[in-house]
């Protein structure tokens with residue numbers, strides 16, 4: 001390849017997104033500088049001196065290309081995603097999921113960075129502002145080191161930094177059993193809630209299992225704020241067997257149209273977006289482990305086969321209200337030399353963070369090369385994440401890969417009743433074609 005005349009590129013944060021961004025650019029022959037506070041300084045969630053640390057669960061989620069997360073992985077594989085390749089090299093058995101040996105994973109990533117002649121590493125550096133006359137990529141994660149966090153709004157040019165401590169799970173609308181749920185607001189006031197009734201027996205089993213379920217152990221920095229405003233459902237349940245029934249699961253004014261009577265308890269679901277393709281479980285902020293959320297919340301009859309596109313979480317998570325400030329390449333609208341990647345940029349999850357690092361790398365590569373503007377299509381999972389992150393949204397929250405954010409054009413002109421699997425297969429085929437073409441057009445290696 002002809003030698004590129006390139007600007008200085010400073011990637012701040014060698015976590016999942018930053019490491020991917022650096023390795024991807026280095027592979028194209030582009031020199032980058034990578035900065036991290038490690039090994040001497042790190043957040044309370046990080047423990048290893050290695051980069052690309054997996055902070056919690058070791059799961060990269062479903063590996064089937066017919067799942068949303070698997071589809072994202074298949075697209076990243078086409079684009080030679082370095083961290084995904086490494087994840088596969090050090091995978092551990094986990095059924096249909098891709099799970100990794102976390103220490104080995106970080107060790108291999110770190111060695112690749114250290115041995116790459118196109119990456120200049122600056123460790124022990126707490127960066128608190130962008131470098132002048134350089135392209136900056138801030139990939140500092142959901143727990144940016146102290147000094148930087150207070151400066152971020154200044155860098156972003158707006159007060160758009162947000163934190164969330166607690167959020168409730170979200171399910172895919174299609175996966176709710178509508179034979180067991182009914183629409184209606186309390187005392188017939190509106191129709192915006194989807195009600196999932198429970199009998200006395202079902203409620204009692206649910207509360208018992210909720211109380212027995214395994215919880216995530218909170219770290220010190222998370223304990224301080226979490227419980228003030230937002231009580232986890234399992235803590236409320238622990239206050240007495242009827243506390244949920246008199247709280248968020250109150251059936252008053254919600255008669256079941258099938259029987260005309262109020263059920264013993266009702267779980268309410270609320271639309272998450274205008275398209276109403278996903279619903280949040282009202283009042284279900286929780287600290288249960290993800291697997292336990294699936295197990296216990298699936299005991300609600302209408303949610304027996306529900307697909308959870310997002311689990312409830314309770315940990316500090318700094319993120320940017322992305323649609324206010326980013327274009328579709330995770331770049332500041334008001335400063336084309338500043339990009340953000342990873343969890344802080346409005347994606348959620350390990351693989352999504354890696355994906356955003358790769359997207360930013362592709363954009364920077366194309367820009368340096370002087371290529372035509374390109375766009376990831378929203379018929380791909382990568383494109384859908386880009387679209388989600390920059391589209392106006394007054395209730396913006398970080399998002400992981402799920403079919404709810406993808407364009408659904410494949411099924412528009414087709415006979416109804418395509419199975420979920422057929423739809424997934426159509427999506428997969430089309431996305432692979434689009435990503436392969438993009439790779440070729442960009443001459444991406």
Ligand SMILES: Cc1cc2nc3c(=O)[nH]c(=O)nc-3n(C[C@H](O)[C@H](O)[C@H](O)COP(=O)(O)OP(=O)(O)OC[C@H]3O[C@@H](n4cnc5c(N)ncnc54)[C@H](O)[C@@H]3O)c2cc1C
Pocket residue numbers: 012013014015016017018035036037038041042043045046051052053054055056057058059125126127128139140141142143144145146148315316317341342343344348349350351353
């Ligand atoms: C407690 C916790 C648990 C999580 N559990 C899961 C989970 O189980 N599954 C899942 O999919 N996702 C999980 N996430 C969400 C997310 O996927 C991970 O946080 C992921 O590591 C994000 O990748 P990243 O590259 O954005 O940030 P990170 O991987 O955190 O990398 C950020 C890097 O930036 C460096 N840094 C920070 N500030 C500075 C600075 N000022 N100067 C220089 N370097 C700096 C840090 O040292 C770090 O190396 C969790 C998040 C948290 C906080």
